[in-house]
Amino acid sequence: GAGVSQTPSNKVTEKGKYVELRCDPISGHTALYWYRQSLGQGPEFLIYFQGTGAADDSGLPNDRFFAVRPEGSVSTLKIQRTERGDSAVYLCASSFVGNEQFFGPGTRLTVL
Amino acid sequence: AQSVAQPEDQVNVAEGNPLTVKCTYSVSGNPYLFWYVQYPNRGLQFLLKYITGDNLVKGSYGFEAEFNKSQTSFHLKKPSALVSDSALYFCAVVPSGYSTLTFGKGTMLLVSP
Numbered sequence: 223g224a225g226v227s228q229t230p231s232n233k234v235t236e237k238g239k240y241v242e243l244r245c246d247p248i249s250g251h252t253a254l255y256w257y258r259q260s261l262g263q264g265p266e267f268l269i270y271f272q273g274t275g276a277a278d279d280s281g282l283p284n285d286r287f288f289a290v291r292p293e294g295s296v297s298t299l300k301i302q303r304t305e306r307g308d309s310a311v312y313l314c315a316s317s318f319v320g321n322e323q324f325f326g327p328g329t330r331l332t333v334l
Numbered sequence: 335a336q337s338v339a340q341p342e343d344q345v346n347v348a349e350g351n352p353l354t355v356k357c358t359y360s361v362s363g364n365p366y367l368f369w370y371v372q373y374p375n376r377g378l379q380f381l382l383k384y385i386t387g388d389n390l391v392k393g394s395y396g397f398e399a400e401f402n403k404s405q406t407s408f409h410l411k412k413p414s415a416l417v418s419d420s421a422l423y424f425c426a427v428v429p430s431g432y433s434t435l436t437f438g439k440g441t442m443l444l445v446s447p
Contacts, residue, residue: 225377226377253433255433255434255435257435262439262440263439263440264338264424264426264437264438264439264440265378265424265435265437266437267434267435267436270433270434272433277433278433278434281434313377313378315378319433320433322368322380322383323380323435324380325370325377325378325379326377327375327376327377328377
């Protein structure tokens with residue numbers, strides 16, 4: 223069956239630009255998560271959706287980061303005024319609540 | 335706050351030998367514990383989880399992990415390593431009642447022929 227998909231797979235942008243990263247979860251999964259993985263590190267939690275609402279956004283580093291999930295399925299992570307320090311692999315995962323999370327392949331963001 | 339420690343950056347083992355990848359955790363209450371594997375240019379793949387019950391958990395690809403509450407450890411094991419097991423392994427914890435994973439920094443497993 224189809225797994226979690228993320229687009230684009232790679233994104234190169236210039237400092238100060240706006241970017242959107244998309245996540246398509248596994249059909250039927252009510253929970254959706256965004257993580258960020260820097261080189262040589264484990265993934266770090268950003269935000270968690272239960273349905274359409276953000277149940278926990280405590281991992282968002284600052285107000286330049288925002289995410290939506292308007293219909294309870296696809297989610298978009300939005301980053302304004304990108305900085306070089308935002309360069310990382312952004313991972314999306316989905317699950318049934320309380321079960322193991324299934325991860326997408328990630329979007330590699332490079333801010334020049 | 336919860337945390338996960340993977341004390342080894344890299345583990346080297348010969349094919350056919352047993353392997354262990356270490357993980358210790360710190361969390362309030364009863365933890366849910368997970369192991370994920372990451373192959374190059376691919377997403378994280380779920381291997382196994384401990385929620386409750388038997389301390390020895392069996393997972394995908396012949397891997398197993400032992401939950402030790404007194405030592406707050408959840409080491410990943412396999413009786414006989416394969417070259418194809420070479421990958422980056424992550425241990426993760428979720429405090430009971432929560433949903434988001436806290437990961438260790440990962441351990442690279444290299445299995446030589």
